Every structure is written in structure tokens, then in C-alpha cells.
Amino acid sequence: MHEAAPINPFVALAYLIAGVCFILALRGLSSPASSRRGNRFGMFGMALAVVTTLVTHEIASLPEILGAIAVGGAIGFVTARKIAMTDMPQLVAAFHSLVGLAAVLVAAAAYLNPEAFHIVDAAGEIFAVSRIEMGLGIAIGAITFSGSVIAFLKLNGNMSGAPIMLPGRHVINLGTLAAILGLIAYFVTDQSPWVFWTVTALSFLIGFLLIIPIGGADMPVVVSMLNSYSGWAAAAMGFTLGNSAMIITGALVGSSGAILSYIMCKAMNRSFISVIAGGFGAAPEASGGAAKVDRPWKRGSAEDAAFLMGQAEQVIIVPGYGMAVAQAQHALREMGDLLKAQGVRVKYAIHPVAGRMPGHMNVLLAEANVPYDEVFELEDINSEFAQTDVAFVIGANDVTNPAAKTDKTSPIYGMPVLDVEKAKTVLFVKRSMGGVGYAGVDNDVFYMDNTMMLLADAKKMVEEIVKSLGH
């Protein structure tokens, strides 16, 4: 299809090497020890791809291009340096939106100047295959852009995290999607501008519509899904250009996002379709909540907590999104250090959906200098709760709810949870007894005999415990 492009074997080889570097970049992430070397491979691959492109094309406007790279690069670099680790989900969403928009712009440029991309036949018509690739590229890019903008606004708190439900939204969404696909098919026979721009406009629209009904707790899935889309958009443009680096990268990123979405869905025991359909946590669920009225529970103080943990042999800390919101990770690590100094074994248990994006808690703990070999995933540590003296739950709720194992009517039934209730004592840091988790379900752990509720801001509570431990 792309015979028109004269292919220099060295150029093709350079792009292939860039693609392989990107594979190595992801491969490096299999362990923290090799991860930084992997990242260097990624940078090298990117530099190679950019330089190869620049030296093998007639450049009519080098200063402008270098200027664009400098401006964009400076903004990106400064943002990356300054961003708080708690804000990573927003940053990633914002970056996704840029990839999406860039894909849209490249597809539009290819449409306006197809000769530059060698995708026209002798009669000046764009190849049929290229039209499909361009159509898909611009559609996926536009969906990635507008969807990520909404995800960003929700994560950043500019927009309520509550799902916004339009009446008849499934019909509207499916209709819009069908229209986009139909128009891309029609684009093969008619390359007039209205078809192209209508696809673009509808795709921007569907991106907004798809994300607004999805609630805050489902954001890890949404962010992963948009990650996947940004990859497929790059792959589609790679097809248009016949560029192996772009295709390999697109496939890598696409699968990566898809796998992360799958892991997140599984960790919530929800089907991908039900997340996309949206609305989780919108209506208060009938079950569990009914029994909520006035059950007895015990309140503890920071001194009690310090005493209990100081006496313990092993303490497992279970952090959740509330810890991130309160920025309690540094105080938490200090608490862990003091306990370790007293001979207590301290471990951290991370649920896959704790936080607002995959691996969010791990980054925050790493930021606070918690060694990564003290941090464990759910399946690796869950059996240990039974032999643990204190489970210290901070800012997590639904992921510790035993109703997920026993109550078939509970909306979170079937979700894998951390068995904190099996520990000898559960210390549960929570702002107040009023609020329930995102799923809107009451948690039986609050009312157990071996549970002590520590009602306060997470950071303040941990700091007070640190103070008591210091004595």
C-alpha cells in the first residue's frame, strides 16, 4: 500500500531499533532494580526515532520544529519535576489527553497534506486503507483527548467525581459510536472534508459522553482504559505512516492499558462493560446500609494505638486513597520506623484498587522512603493477617469489607478484599463514623469487638501516634 514511499533499509532498521528499545523499557519494569535502565532505553529509543525522522526528511522549517520541541519539552520537564506524587493520576490523565490531541492533529495534517505522508495514488486520491487508518486514528485520538480531559477534571476536583447520568445515554452513546464507524466506512468511498470533520467532531463528543457517567471509584479503570486508547491511536497513525516504531509502541501501550484495566476490573469484581456503562456509587444501595443504625463501636486514642502497636510482634499497615488525600505517607513511614526500632515487624498491604490509579499507593510509599520489600500485594500478604497482632487501616474502607466475602446482596460481593478482620486487633483510622466508602456500603469491621476506631484526620492521627511512640 505504501510503495510510493522510497524505503531506505537503514531508516527502517533505526525505527525497528527504537521499537525494541521501547519493549526493553517496559521489560525493565519487571523489578525496581532494573527499572531505571529500562527508562534509559526508552529515552534512547525516542531520541533515535526523532533524529531518524529529522535527518531523513526534507525539512522546510527546522527552526520552528526545534522551537516547538523546546517549548513543549520545557513545559513537560518542569511539570514533571514539580508535580506532587499524590497528583500523579491527574498528571497521567493530562498526558493522555495530549497524546490524543497530537494524534488528532497528525491525522488532520495527513488528511490536509497526504503527499507528505506518501499515502496518495497518481490521481491524488488517498489510498483506501490509509483512509480507514486515518479515520480510526482521528476517532481514537479524539476520544482519548476528550475522555482524558473529563478524567483530569474529575481527578483534579474541578468537576464532581459523582457520575453524571444523562437520560437515554446508552442509546445516545451507541448511536454516536455507530455513526462514527459508519462514517469511517463511508470515508473509503468519499474523501470529502465533511465526512472527515464530522468523524472528528462526533469522536470528541463521544469521549465526553463516555466518561461523565463514570464515578470516582472507577477512575483507576478509566485512566488505564484511556492509556490503552492512546496506544491504539498511535498504532493507527503508525499504520498510516508504515512506521514500525509507532506500530510496536502503539501495540505495547495498547496492551498495557488493556491489561491494567483488566487487573483493575478484576480487583473490583466488576465487568469492564459495567464500568463503561457507568454509575457505580450513584444510588445508595439498599443492602448493608440498612443495618447501619446505631451499632456499638469502640473509639480509641492515639495513645491506645501507640501502646497496642508497640506491644505487637507484627503490624500490617493498609493504606488507601484517604492516606493520599491527607498526605499522611511521610508521617506513616515515621511511625513505621519507630515501631521497627522497638522490634516490631512492619509490613504494608496494598489492594490493587487502593488509590486512583494502578500502583498509586506504592509510589506514595516509595516517595516517603518506605523500602519496597516491605510493601506487599494482596495475594502475597492476605494469609498473614491471621498471625498478625495489629492491622492498621488508614484511608481504606471498601477494600477491607468482609461483606465482599459473605453478603451476596452487597454491591461489592465477590471483590477480593484484605482480611484485616482476622488480625488480633484492627485499628481503623477514619475521619468520622458518618461517611462510608465509595460503594456506599457499611463495613462490619467497624463494629467488631477487636476493632478500635481512630476518628481523626489521617495525618494528624498518625502524627499523634508518632508522638506517643516517641515517649
Add this chain to the structure above:
Amino acid sequence: MDFISILSIFVLACFVGYYVVWSVTPALHTPLMAVTNAISSVIIVGALIASAAAGSPSAKWLGLIAVALASVNIFGGFAVTERMLAMYKKKER
């Protein structure tokens, strides 16, 4: 390259991606997202071609904007990944 060769690369890369990503430790899932973000900005190659070509001024400007956006991502994505990875430390003993 003909369409079938490109498609072959794509399909095989999907399989590579599948196996490589499953081997990523869950502790590094956030850096994984940041770095995939950075590498998907390889779309800058298309943006460079568009902005380098003479012929259509509008295509050139779209290309230049895309170059700037992708650069934000490339520099930002790799830098933030590097920053995160530098924080992962083993127990000092």
C-alpha cells in the same frame, strides 16, 4: 512496507506487549503508565513529517502544534518516570 508486513509487526507486537506487561510488578504500575505515556508520544514522528513538509501551511501548523504537545509528553513522561523510579529503594542493611 506493504499492509501485511505492517499488520504482522502489529500483531506480534501485541503479543510481546501482552507478555511483557504481565511481567511488570504491580508495585510499578504507576511508572508503567507514565512511561507508556511517554513512549506513545512516538507519534511525534508523524508530527515531524507533517511540520517538515512544504506544501500545506495549515498542515504544517497542525504538525508543529502536535510536535509541541508530543514533546510535553516525551520530556514530562520520561522525567516523571525517572523521578518515581529513583524513589523505589530496598531496605538499607
